[in-house]
Amino acid sequence: MTAPLHEAGTGTPDTQQGMRRRNLSRVMHTIAADGPMSRAAVASRIGLTRAAVSTLVDELVRAGLLEELGPERPGRVGRPGSALAVSGSGPAGVGAEIGVDHLATCVVDLRGEVRFRAERHVSNRGRAPEPVIADLTALVRQVIDEAGREGLWPAGLAVAVPGLVARDSLTVVRAPNLEWHDTDLGELLPAHPPVTVDNEANLGALAELWLGERAPNDFVHVSAEIGIGAAVVVDGRLLRGTRGFAGELGHVPVHPEGPPCACGGQGCLEQFAGEEAVLRAAGLEPGEGRVGMLAERAADGDQRVHKALREAGTAMGIALTGTVNLLDPQSVVLGGALSRLAPWLLPSLEAELDRRTAGPACGITVSRLGPEGPLLGAAHYVVRAVLDDPTGIAQNV
Amino acid sequence: MTAPLHEAGTGTPDTQQGMRRRNLSRVMHTIAADGPMSRAAVASRIGLTRAAVSTLVDELVRAGLLEELGPERPGRVGRPGSALAVSGSGPAGVGAEIGVDHLATCVVDLRGEVRFRAERHVSNRGRAPEPVIADLTALVRQVIDEAGREGLWPAGLAVAVPGLVARDSLTVVRAPNLEWHDTDLGELLPAHPPVTVDNEANLGALAELWLGERAPNDFVHVSAEIGIGAAVVVDGRLLRGTRGFAGELGHVPVHPEGPPCACGGQGCLEQFAGEEAVLRAAGLEPGEGRVGMLAERAADGDQRVHKALREAGTAMGIALTGTVNLLDPQSVVLGGALSRLAPWLLPSLEAELDRRTAGPACGITVSRLGPEGPLLGAAHYVVRAVLDDPTGIAQNV
Numbered sequence: 001m002t003a004p005l006h007e008a009g010t011g012t013p014d015t016q017q018g019m020r021r022r023n024l025s026r027v028m029h030t031i032a033a034d035g036p037m038s039r040a041a042v043a044s045r046i047g048l049t050r051a052a053v054s055t056l057v058d059e060l061v062r063a064g065l066l067e068e069l070g071p072e073r074p075g076r077v078g079r080p081g082s083a084l085a086v087s088g089s090g091p092a093g094v095g096a097e098i099g100v101d102h103l104a105t106c107v108v109d110l111r112g113e114v115r116f117r118a119e120r121h122v123s124n125r126g127r128a129p130e131p132v133i134a135d136l137t138a139l140v141r142q143v144i145d146e147a148g149r150e151g152l153w154p155a156g157l158a159v160a161v162p163g164l165v166a167r168d169s170l171t172v173v174r175a176p177n178l179e180w181h182d183t184d185l186g187e188l189l190p191a192h193p194p195v196t197v198d199n200e201a202n203l204g205a206l207a208e209l210w211l212g213e214r215a216p217n218d219f220v221h222v223s224a225e226i227g228i229g230a231a232v233v234v235d236g237r238l239l240r241g242t243r244g245f246a247g248e249l250g251h252v253p254v255h256p257e258g259p260p261c262a263c264g265g266q267g268c269l270e271q272f273a274g275e276e277a278v279l280r281a282a283g284l285e286p287g288e289g290r291v292g293m294l295a296e297r298a299a300d301g302d303q304r305v306h307k308a309l310r311e312a313g314t315a316m317g318i319a320l321t322g323t324v325n326l327l328d329p330q331s332v333v334l335g336g337a338l339s340r341l342a343p344w345l346l347p348s349l350e351a352e353l354d355r356r357t358a359g360p361a362c363g364i365t366v367s368r369l370g371p372e373g374p375l376l377g378a379a380h381y382v383v384r385a386v387l388d389d390p391t392g393i394a395q396n397v
Numbered sequence: 398m399t400a401p402l403h404e405a406g407t408g409t410p411d412t413q414q415g416m417r418r419r420n421l422s423r424v425m426h427t428i429a430a431d432g433p434m435s436r437a438a439v440a441s442r443i444g445l446t447r448a449a450v451s452t453l454v455d456e457l458v459r460a461g462l463l464e465e466l467g468p469e470r471p472g473r474v475g476r477p478g479s480a481l482a483v484s485g486s487g488p489a490g491v492g493a494e495i496g497v498d499h500l501a502t503c504v505v506d507l508r509g510e511v512r513f514r515a516e517r518h519v520s521n522r523g524r525a526p527e528p529v530i531a532d533l534t535a536l537v538r539q540v541i542d543e544a545g546r547e548g549l550w551p552a553g554l555a556v557a558v559p560g561l562v563a564r565d566s567l568t569v570v571r572a573p574n575l576e577w578h579d580t581d582l583g584e585l586l587p588a589h590p591p592v593t594v595d596n597e598a599n600l601g602a603l604a605e606l607w608l609g610e611r612a613p614n615d616f617v618h619v620s621a622e623i624g625i626g627a628a629v630v631v632d633g634r635l636l637r638g639t640r641g642f643a644g645e646l647g648h649v650p651v652h653p654e655g656p657p658c659a660c661g662g663q664g665c666l667e668q669f670a671g672e673e674a675v676l677r678a679a680g681l682e683p684g685e686g687r688v689g690m691l692a693e694r695a696a697d698g699d700q701r702v703h704k705a706l707r708e709a710g711t712a713m714g715i716a717l718t719g720t721v722n723l724l725d726p727q728s729v730v731l732g733g734a735l736s737r738l739a740p741w742l743l744p745s746l747e748a749e750l751d752r753r754t755a756g757p758a759c760g761i762t763v764s765r766l767g768p769e770g771p772l773l774g775a776a777h778y779v780v781r782a783v784l785d786d787p788t789g790i791a792q793n794v
Binding site for chain 1: 412416444445613615627629631636637638639640641642643644645646648649650651652653660661662663715716718719720722723724725726727752753754759
């Protein structure tokens with residue numbers, strides 16, 4: 001295979017300015033990932049000359065995105081260089097999450113540290129968007145104020161919602177468990193900081209990609225609050241779908257003649273492994289905090305709960321067999337609320353997948369981020385945007 | 398959504414040389430897609446100055462990749478510029494296809510025109526790789542010799558095979574209908590020109606992307622020779638999967654308790670819509686040219702064939718419902734041998750997809766390239782590699 005393998009076509013033109021912007025981004029990403037480090041170390045890492053890196057670094061220091069920590073500790077060979085670190089003040093990412101029974105927000109600095117977090121338990125099921133967003137905005141303002149007192153300012157706000165979000169928009173097309181339809185959050189949220197709205201499974205998957213331990217570059221992230229969602233990451237990029245609706249694992253047909261589903265389909269995975277179906281099979285009423293109750297009863301050895309989760313795992317294994325055959329991911333990651341139930345879902349899920357897939361089946365792992373994934377993904381989404389285009393953000397100051 | 402949306406991290410460093418290489422590629426792609434055109438038109442199209450474009454064009458003319466057609470026809474405003482066209486001689490792409498009952502090859506010039514084509518009908522089922530590749534090599538040599546007499550030389554050879562090819566390798570891991578396993582074609586094919594081996598569904602999808610009428614950038618390409626394969630194109634890029642095995646639509650479970658499948662699974666799509674299953678349902682024996690026979694009988698109004706194809710369409714609709722829910726493609730394209738049976742497969746397939754998918758289902762189209770897709774995709778794969786890295790190929794001369 002000696003022929004080049006670029007399958008994509010053209011793109012935006014390459015200019016000196018575009019090149020400078022991309023190299024500034026490379027410096028930021030390198031120091032964010034592996035810093036503190038000297039100019040020389042950055043230069044050798046990204047393959048540019050030390051002079052070129054110094055010019056880029058000076059600009060980033062002036063913009064307040066990098067800081068000099070002073071001479072590196074002695075004992076190293078050669079003239080000591082000043083270690084560079086990503087700034088712990090200045091622009092920060094604000095993440096927010098609208099859950100069916102909670103609201104949460106956090107501020108993450110450019111170093112990736114969660115500096116402030118606030119949460120409020122409130123049942124949002126069937127509640128109108130206006131009061132929910134008003135509550136969320138109050139919570140967000142609170143953490144932004146706290147962050148401001150430590151020299152951090154919001155470079156952007158990303159909001160995770162349990163529903164389908166139209167691609168490149170702020171519109172929640174369908175969030176069945178909130179009972180929201182075609183809701184434009186852009187009209188309800190403050191104009192500043194700049195807002196992004198995304199599906200919670202997408203942001204959970206990005207958190208896994210950016211923060212997970214040994215995160216692969218190709219994986220399917222399965223998550224659930226009430227419904228079953230998934231997100232597909234390919235070559236380190238989220239696959240969003242034409243309309244932004246990719247990842248609807250909950251509506252993959254598992255038993256095509258099975259019970260009708262609210263989506264219009266029949267025998268969808270959600271009818272066998274969705275929270276409501278599992279609670280019913282376990283003899284529990286639907287309601288708040290039921291995933292926790294399932295986990296507790298399962299841990300106590302409740303046989304009916306074990307059976308319900310075993311059958312849900314089997315259904316998930318069937319849907320994931322199709323997914324794995326279509327996408328050939330490196331692994332499947334169980335995240336979100338599901339991760340708490342993994343010990344009882346995994347055995348039947350893995351057995352089904354092994355039995356049905358040719359060749360070595362892909363690995364299944366459980367997210368360490370668990371239910372925090374979407375909120376962390378939201379805040380880091382903004383932080384990554386700053387690292388990706390440091391001059392863009394500096395110009396906004 | 399004002400925050401930048403780059404989710405990918407760093408990459409290779411940006412250098413003057415890399416920038417020049419990418420801009421040379423943009424000039425080639427622009428003229429290949431929309432030429433002949435003047436230097437000024439190229440400059441305005443790709444957003445570089447006329448001076449910068451002239452330097453790039455001069456280099457490409459010297460390398461024999463572009464040619465000057467002389468002054469543009471009069472009647473245009475301003476000083477007439479010399480129209481530039483992609484060269485009709487020089488480097489060319491050679492495609493080859495190993496089918497279960499045929500071998501084919503063709504030469505495509507940089508303008509995208511098929512200049513030579515050769516085909517041989519031969520039953521390759523169960524035949525050892527060595528004689529198959531010897532036959533294929535003879536056929537390839539024949540078209541390369543013919544092309545050489547018109548000033549074309551092979552920049553590369555891409556081979557389409559009906560099986561799984563390990564990513565970034567020349568190894569056919571599994572081609573059930575040839576009965577090949579772990580066959581390294583690199584050992585059997587000549588060392589020159591440089592060789593690429595790929596799955597026929599992948600190359601058919603790339604042909605659709607590059608040559609199809611109004612081809613979308615996000616689609617699932619379903620194709621079949623004997624098995625049912627698919628390829629997924631996202632944002633104009635082929636999704637290959639971690640091991641190169643993505644697109645195994647034929648092994649998506651449709652009725653999970655259905656008949657066992659050779660893949661180790663149960664109730665896979667191939668058990669309901671694969672050629673063997675359809676022939677059996679239609680009362681025909683398996684054998685060469687059976688898809689043609691099915692199409693003829695269906696056109697003659699054979700009710701048993703109609704029923705067999707209707708049921709196959711239903712099964713495909715179920716598998717594609719899961720696919721569409723996972724990937725949210727802009728459309729599904731029926732290609733390969735399947736495209737001939739589309740009139741009888743489509744009604745039940747579309748009905749199933751409409752019934753089961755929420756929101757407006759994605760469109761289904763039939764490939765105009767039909768069974769020629771993989772072979773054309775193979776030759777164009779090489780042509781695109783030249784357009785993507787024109788200096789790389791010039792250095793090889």
